[in-house]
Amino acid sequence: MSHKVVTHWKGNLQFESDNPSGNLVTMDASPENGGYNSGVSPKAMMLSSLAGCSGLDVVSILKKMKVPFSDFRIDTYGELTDEHPIYYNKVSVEYHFYGNELDEKKIEKAVNMSIDTYCGVMEMFRKFADIKTAIHYHN
Template sequence: MATNKVTTHWKGNMQFESDNPNGKTVLMDTSPEHGGHNSGLSPKAMMLSALAGCSGLDVVSILDKMKVKLADFRMDTYGELTEEHPKYYHTVTVEYHFYGEDLNTGKIQKAVDLSIEKYCGVMEMFRKFADVKTSIHYHNK
């Protein structure tokens, strides 16, 4: 069983720096109304970024193996928080946006489905506490 370890170090005020097993770091902070300076990503926003990043890596890798060319690809990820503390995402929506000429919608759909249903571990973690919705949007040039 694989174990990942990150070390998160308080940098003063409401700022934290967290490392990654590969040595890269990310800065976390909060908004001024919560005592921070907006100098980094908020922890909850990082969760949405992790979800999109995990699925995006899958999709790009699968499409590369399928020899599908894209001009651009982005994901818009939305999280709806509960009203009461502890506030957590009860509903999450991931919109996949693909840009290019003559997009192969069949292969793109298959790549996204494989990520959602089989490969993305972060997506599976989110399903443990949130209703996860996805959609695909094609932007042919």
């Protein structure tokens, strides 16, 4: 299977990129880099992609396992290299689960299944970054 994404320049440093499903995302640079901050930066979008990919896995797995939780968020941190080309060489992914009587064993299993088996974006990141993960439970 292959995907095609069309990214169209909208002026200055702003770009609009589509998705095979037709949804759009705006990318832009910060004012200190000549942009207007009117969209997500391409590097930050990589961190969002990593969190989104793993998050979709985790929620799907927990639904199949019938594991309840009231809220879930992923905090993703990327450390950039000093030299060009500048890229994330260290990434930390923190999974935060909220709810009453969280089933920590099943949640940990779901997160690990995403990290180790299902999340393709995680696998791509492994090619260039040291990745650390953590799970936090908020009962």
